[in-house]
Amino acid sequence: MNNTGRLLRGKKFEKKSVYKTGIYIRLSKDDKDKYKEESNSIINQRAFLTKYVENEDDLHLVNYYIDDGKTGMNFDRSGLKQLDKDIDKGVIDCIIVKDLSRYGRESIETEKRLRDFKIKGIRFISVNDYFDSIKDDIDLLIKTKLMYNNQYSESISLNVFNNFKNMQEDGKFIGAHACYGYKKSLEDKHKLEIDEYPASIVRRIFNMYTNGEGKQSIANQLNTEGVLSPIAYKQSIGEHYQNSHKNTGHWTYSSIHNILNNEMYIGNMVQGKTQREEPRGKAKMVEKDYWIRVESTHEAIIEKYIWEKTQLLLKKTQKEFDFKVKEKAQTTMFSGLLECGACGCFLQKCNHNGVITYSCGNWKRKGLKGCTSHTIRLDVLEYIILKDLNSMIQAVKDINSIVTRLPILNENISSIERDIILAKEDIKKYQRRTERLKDEYFDVLDEVKEQNQIRFIKDEYISNKLRYEKQIFQAMERESRLQKLLEKQRLKREYSLWIKKLLQTKKVDAIDRGILIDMIEKIIVHEDKNIEIVYNFSNDSEKDRKS
Structure with missing residues (x-):
């Protein structure tokens, strides 16, 4: 026990004949909005405590001090501040509350104040706790009620968290701002509706990407056209929106990347991406496996097959960096598909006087110490792929048979x-x-x-x-x-x-990146110019086709 505790136990409280009494009343916002219990109302606290004072001969009521809709976890309350001032002036020398939680729920500061009252000779009465400082041990009250009140406040915070989590698990939107392309419903703020203008931009971004445009290229195009970025659009319609990034007025590689990876656009509600370890703590990112995901909660902006195609592209795409001018980096039709038959490295695009070729990345970086060139011209590559693809399609007599060989459900x-x-x-x-x-x-x-x-x-x-x-x-x-x-x-x-x-089309007239991603897993280029085409729907016995 600290010295203050020993001092208080040794000090005899001198009882006065009459105490100048101040009644303190507090109603928290949770009590007011959520529970609405009659016994906790301002009116009923006043009536209850007034009757108590009237029945005690040594108590004289001087004033009421009221804080309506204020938390007990801090002492920044106007009514309480006025009570403190009147105590310092000698206007009040006795405080009476319905229970200790009305005075304060935060244990450390409340304990300090109660001990200060004891030293100053200020009487403190908590009616429902059967506590009167002139006759009861303050340590017993502190060890029981304050610990309970502190834990109760933590419980309230946890309950709020659990309520939000339950709403998320039910597919209800609880964010302050809807993601770009959506808006909150006027009838129900927990439901999302399509906001047509930004939704059209979202569709365009997906279409541009699946047609071979790189993320930075898309961002540059939108900036050139003066299309408002997500944050600029929200601010233009009067939303008080901001984020942690400095460059918020323009489209960036990251903003395009985030849109292409946002599952909300196919009608699935995805929330719980951040979490706070403490009610007022800093938000931390949650692993993707633990995000709260509910399917088909709102109208989709992007069709499912476009979304799946995009995710397949995102996994395969390898940016071809121009180290001198990074902003010119973009995706090409064969990015992430061409592999060296010797070392397994991706092939990189080269442009020699207008003739486009692909060569082993290791050879380009390290020369013959890394690998050999494995160079192949783009026009030759396109011709081989188109011819092989069409010959394979034409050779299929039963479409259903090839569909059954696709890598579909192995489990029910x-x-x-x-x-x-x-x-x-x-x-x-x-x-x-x-x-x-x-x-x-x-x-x-x-x-x-x-x-x-x-x-x-x-x-x-x-x-x-x-x-x-x-x-x-x-x-x-x-x-x-x-x-x-x-x-x-x-x-x-x-x-x-x-x-x-x-x-079912039976023929492909021209290849583009979308067809390549949908049809081909990888293309292996050998030094003798032979290539192996590995189709997504090949089974183990038909995996490789050499051309």
Whole structure:
């Protein structure tokens, strides 16, 4: 125990005949807006405490001090400040509250103030806690009520967090600003609607990218045309929006990249990308596996097959850097597809007096120490690919047979979806148990007076809480694994439908990057100018076609 505690226990409180009493009343915003309990209203607190003072012969009511809609976790309250001033002036020498939580919930500062009152001879009465400082031990009140009040405030913050999380899991939008291309519904702020002008820009960005334009090239084009960037557009319509980036008025590589990777555009609600370890702490990024994702919550801007095609492009695309002028870097038709048959390095584009060729990247950087050139001309490459693609399509007699050989579902999607539902139910089950455990803990703690009992109850609570949290984590990991598997199977299924549609055309007149990405996994170039074309829909026995 510190010196202040010993000093207070040794100091005898001199009781006066009459105390100049100030009634302090506080109602928090949570009480006011959420619970709306009659006993916690300003009117009822006033009536309750006034009656108490009238029944005590040694109390004379001087004034009321009221803070309406103020938190108990700090002492920046106008009513309380006026009470402090009147205490310093000698106008008040007794404070009466309904319970200690009305005066303060933050344990450290509240304890300091109560001890200061004892030293200054200020009487403090908390009616519902049966505490009167002229006869009761202040340490007992501090060890029980203040610890409970502090934990209660933490519980309120946790409840708010859990409420938001539940809304996210239900597919309700809880952000301050809708993502570019959407707006909040006027009827329900938790629903998104398409904002047609920015949505048209989003569609254009996806189309430009799938047709071979690089991200920086798209950004440059939009800036040249004077198209408002996402933040500039939001500010132009009166939204008070800002982000942490300095360059917010123009389209950038990053802004295009973020749009192309945003699953919201196919109608799926994706939230929970950041999390705070403490209610007022700094937000930290959450691993993608733990984002909260709910499908088909709003109208899609981008069709599913365009989205899948874009994701396939993003995985394959390798930027061809011009180290002297970085902003000229862009994606070419064969980026990420051409591999050296000797070292496996990607081939890089070269332009010699208007003749475009591709050569091994290792050879370009290190010469013969790295590899040999494996050079092939673009026009020759295009001719070989187009001829082989059409001959392969024409040779197919039964379209359904090739579709069945696509890398589609190896596992039953319905079974995976059922397992995901079970995992989510487990998560919610253990979360409910955690909430019940916490409620029971606070209920029991409010009745306990002995310190050793409090310590035992707390240890038991922490042990059970950790056990439930472990079970929640295991269920979340199981759901994450299943979601990855399900997404992979769905991607293959969507992809197979597009391939089937392409094969039904029976002929490809010209190749572009979209066709290459959809049809070809990779093209291996050998030193003798032979190439191997590995198609996405090839099975193991037909994987390689040499030309």
